[in-house]
Amino acid sequence: MAQKPSIPKGTRDFGPMEMARRNYIFDTIRSVFQLYGYSQIETPAMENLSTLMGKYGEEGDKLLFKILNSGDYLRSADRGLIDAGDYVRLTSQISEKGLRYDLTVPFARFVVQHRNELQMPFKRFQIQPVWRADRPQKGRYREFYQCDADVVGSDSLINEIELLQLIDDVFTRFGIRITIKLNNRKVLSGIAELIGAPEKIIDITVAIDKIDKIGIENVNAELRERGISDEAIATLQPILSISGTTNRRLEQLSEVLAKSEIGTLGVRELREVIDGVEALGLNAELELDVSLARGLNYYTGTIIEVKAKDVAIGSITGGGRYDNLTGVFGMPGLSGVGISFGADRIYDVLNTLDLYPDDTALGTKVMFTNFGTAEAAAAMKMLKQMRQAGIGAEIYPDASKMKKQMARADALSIPYVAIVGESEMSEGKLTLKNMTTGEQHLLTVTEAIETVKSDK
């Protein structure tokens, strides 16, 4: 016997039940994206390496899956590089395509390539897998889906307000209670300006982030360790002690940053977004979090991060505003704002909280029995009517023992079995058995359809 086959590490098969749950997640997100006026696009799994390389830092370049050129890829390879074992430079000679690493760079490439066909502002969403040659570990895969929505070509903060509403809408549908953390890159720039250490901004945010866990004193000690001057630490104190309601926090922040032009602008943007969202009402808790510093090399305005309240897991959605999505492809100055839902983590949260709707299961509602040629032929006529009524249904294809047939319905959690034996056939009816209650009734097809349809 051949070796039992396997799949590459870090990848997954999805069976029927997992697919039903994943489809529930993707369909929910997709329908909300559409409700908010986002249009779907898809880009190829393979991009030219010239599009991908250099966009994710040196580490990212290494994590790209590269595709070997077809045919005799050695022919055009530089012997010197091979002899020197310089595989990094050799790669560009034997590989010109790679698998997409995220949806953002392909989106930027798409916008530039199709600039003349697009209506600005362009609101797009994209739900596709991405690939990363990361070391696989629990919850980290080499193939996983991203669900992104972005608006480009508009500076208006209405876009931020709408994206926050959209996030709220998605998680309300899922029944997941969330906190949306908000920050603004300009506020962080203001803080750095204020303490005269712009290059230390990441150290500062990392330290601030620990206040709740280790207290102000320890944060100050850590800041000192990270090389922040005592003077800067003193200047930082009012920011570290910001507390209270979101409004109260905004006021304190506004005072502290009053001398920084960019910081003040950041506070004003935060206030406009928060006021805008609160005027419309939100189920989620909104939290102004000055330590939130995701995508610091990338985001230029609003920064968004979503946490589940009832499950200890990392960020389940994130996003922000950027100023220059497409500059690297020769189209500068295009601002946008976007969010990305973490489908795998949302899947874990829904599983943990057992929040799937009852009907997130296999579509088959009725299984017809098969007692032989004549009975099966009669059953298939009724089966056809069921399907015409929109009911997912199947017939056991072989005339196996009744017990075996019922075992299938049971194993697949098919809620009804339609028994068509000799007596049913002679009456042109079927016996509908409810697999949950065990009840069964002799019914016409029309009656059976009504019964199945009225069962929720």
Next chain:
Amino acid sequence: MAQKPSIPKGTRDFGPMEMARRNYIFDTIRSVFQLYGYSQIETPAMENLSTLMGKYGEEGDKLLFKILNSGDYLRSADRGLIDAGDYVRLTSQISEKGLRYDLTVPFARFVVQHRNELQMPFKRFQIQPVWRADRPQKGRYREFYQCDADVVGSDSLINEIELLQLIDDVFTRFGIRITIKLNNRKVLSGIAELIGAPEKIIDITVAIDKIDKIGIENVNAELRERGISDEAIATLQPILSISGTTNRRLEQLSEVLAKSEIGTLGVRELREVIDGVEALGLNAELELDVSLARGLNYYTGTIIEVKAKDVAIGSITGGGRYDNLTGVFGMPGLSGVGISFGADRIYDVLNTLDLYPDDTALGTKVMFTNFGTAEAAAAMKMLKQMRQAGIGAEIYPDASKMKKQMARADALSIPYVAIVGESEMSEGKLTLKNMTTGEQHLLTVTEAIETVKSDK
């Protein structure tokens, strides 16, 4: 300015309108698959090359996209192979994964790997892209979707009957008139047996296929050219002249193949499938076609091919029964039958015949205008109500000139614009403009929702 970015040849971007149309195709096929009791699975884009190699013939091995191993792939490479320029053998040392070439081999791998979790018969469908390093040309891509449904673990011809109904159901929904061609591999084996030239079966079917175009005399000449003996050609004549209704054809075939056991079995299977389907009623035309020989190395029973009646294009769906799906992975004797919808060709047919439903377009039904902060805030409250009512809607994010805002709605074919200016705001209403008729009315949000929803 950087070079305008591009995508690898043979791949495609799909913009909003193409996505809407493709989703219509996939959603239709998916919903019918589910109606027939098929469950969805997904497998990773990357499979181990040991899973893929040798499954598609020598040519297929070449057409696999291979992924370069991560890190220093040269370290474990054999210098001798490099020096000899033996890139074929070197590939197995520097690449251990490839992109999926079809959905059948990954499905077989899936069945073997998960054999203990699966309920047999296992009815699965799968809609995912596949990749082939084929020379790109019109209608042939390097990345394209396959939509497959298979039942494994059942020999019953009920499965064939159901798949034919399923095909009929899908194309009825699309509004595409089709001919379903049917044959049976056992009939072809019977013919080969009869004329004593089993190795010539492909030559024979290729020649038979031309009867309508070139006539019997020319077909006979071609058979002679292809090395078929005069005696065999004489034996073949009754088969070449088979004609009339499907029933009449079956009768003639049955007579001609009476002496061949396997041929007779093939005719019996064909009859059972055709009778079964006709008893249930079919919109498609069913055609018994003895020259149909697709997948001859693979199929062992029923062979199915679907042609569009109103567009000259190749087969748009195909399939058949196989006896040994998983033998190559060490699990012999698993019979199954499956079909594959050609999404790209169906897309072309729907485009050619302009058969998309009217609402296969962008989801946005209403665009709100934006005349400044106060008006936008009022508009966003109404917008929220619209979305809560399930209407896809957006607001123009910037307070641009009216003309520019209207141009967007026009360009995106958004059917309604909701104008919220000072006077509407003071009345708590909106002016709903129908972009097709130009009509506009001052309405409450509730009235506007009713108007939009009642418009079909």
